[in-house]
Amino acid sequence: MSRSNPRVLATLERAGGFASAQEVYQLMQREGERIGLTTVYRSLQSLLNDKIVDLLHREDGEAIYRLCGESHHHHLVCKSCGDTVEIEGGAIEKWANSMAQEHGFREVGHTAEIFGLCSKC
Amino acid sequence: MSRSNPRVLATLERAGGFASAQEVYQLMQREGERIGLTTVYRSLQSLLNDKIVDLLHREDGEAIYRLCGESHHHHLVCKSCGDTVEIEGGAIEKWANSMAQEHGFREVGHTAEIFGLCSKC
DNA sequence: GCATAAATGAAAATGATTGTCATTTTCATA
């Protein structure tokens, strides 16, 4: 059972609590920390098990890790210019929970993104 | 400009309007259709451009394509056995629309998936 | 000090996706 390397968590925090494994790794490299990519992956996996971070996916499928405890939010993304707005997702939480309960699912998480054209585009 | 192979669309329909590129490919192989994986990818990409299908991502990041126009629903997926339940997303539609309006976004779409452990797992 | 388990990281394996390029098909027009 591998415990998570505390420097990985520290770096994720420094990155704004929202980054992919590759990004965390590159950040640590640039800051001169000596760490292997494998360890970054393992640490993030372990933080995930301990429910210290959440896992979601970018549009291209790359996994991004988000610090839990950060206020849980979703994204409104412009299809044209890529501009992103963080939005509240209270309604989604309730929806996800009630749907899960209705079908007997436990330990539920969810992803939700909205995309469209922003006022400028 | 590559047009989409109609057999790919037909197969996606047959698959329930919801499958990954790899799955569409394997399905076509099994049914004896002679087609290359590359063409499947290109066709799906092209269907995406033409807004005939939507793109979303599975929990592991694999891209899945969904036929538009299908009665719009969402999925509740078991993390363990992969069992999937289609669920209504009325609350989500409203949430997406109101959030979009609030921030001046037009032509909005959204993705939302719930995942957890089903009653059997 | 020493033995043993856990942590580490380099390198290879994996799996989805994309790029390349030579070949084939389509189709309008000569």
Place this chain on the structure above:
DNA sequence: TATGAAAATGACAATCATTTTCATTTATGC
């Protein structure tokens, strides 16, 4: 019908994130 340009196709290689393997290092208890 013959022809040629443009589009479509598919085998194969390249790319990129992620996982696995395995040998080595580090930490910990005795």
